[in-house]
Amino acid sequence: MAKKNQRLSEFLTAKRAAVTPQMVGIEVTGTRRVPGLRREEVAFLAGVSADWYVRLEQGRGVTPSEQVLDAIARILRLDDAERDYLVNLARPVGRRPGGDELPSVRPGVVRMIRHLDNQPAFVLGPRMEVLVGNELAWALLADFPARPVNDRNLLRWIMTDPEARELYLDWATIANELVGVLQLESSARPRDPQIAALVGELATTSDEFRRWWAEPHPEGRTTGTKRFHHPVVGPLTIEWEAFTVPDDAAQTLFVYTATDPRSDAALRLLASWRASARDGAEVADEAVRTPVGADTVERTGPRTPR
Secondary structure, eight states, rough: OOOOOHHHHHHHHHHHHOOGGGGGGGOOSSSSSSSSOOOHHHHHHTTTTTTHHHHHTTSOOOOOHHHHHHHHHTTOOHHHHHHHHHHHSSSOOOOOOOOOOOOOOHHHHHHHHHHHHHHHHEOOOOOEEEEEOOOOOOOOOOOOSSGGGOOOOOHHHHOOOOOHHHHHHHHHHHHHHHHHHHEEEEHHHHTTTTHHHHHHHHHHHHHHHHHHHHHOOOOOOHHHHHHEEEEEEEEEEEEEEEEEHHHHTOEEEEEEEEESSSHHHHHHHHHHHHHHHHHHHHHHHHHHHHSHHHHHHHHHHOOOOO
């Protein structure tokens, strides 16, 4: 017997309960025992048999076309991210190309974001791994390049690092939305061992993550606003835009822009602070590597005997 698709069943049931008959033009007569639409009503509106829809909602192995899923998404008032989540759960595994290993970020994208003077920018992979970014992104968020390669995950940092909770003024909203982003990515890669490991780790270390993960709320990566209270420059607000990296839909470029003059000045100050900190670190590192007096010999040359 095929394994029941529990995630699909729970998602469709919850979304159906949230749509009233009036919302889809159905006249109500008499007493109804369900808060939202009946299954047979969804089936009628989608143009499929009631028995077929029941089996779909129960996760019992039917394979719907994307046209039918589009119809169901419209009936259930799903947004773009929720529609993608539905398709990922309902269509057979393997419909999306790509392996487990992500390629490196295109050099042109890396050069572009590193030349942004006053805009933090970085690229995330589908598992929330931070792939590349510019110095201002590391100054605003965290110094991800200084972390071990296996600990450069944005969601893990936000969920587990106390400094992240202090940095984001709306931490719970931001963290909850990122959990929804991972839910959408997980639905597209249901057998990805790295996503499974991340979910298992966060479920055991964060009560908030465990609660949010149990309630499907898939989120897309589009645009929004974030408020920060940075320990160096104080409060600032940014608008963010997300772009799919050309030739690699698994990677997303994020660009932050200040929303007001105060925030713009804060970002400029933060860029200067980061540059000064890096220069100081490089000088200290050079002093450790260079023996005392070696620079004098290099400047004056070796002594000649008299």
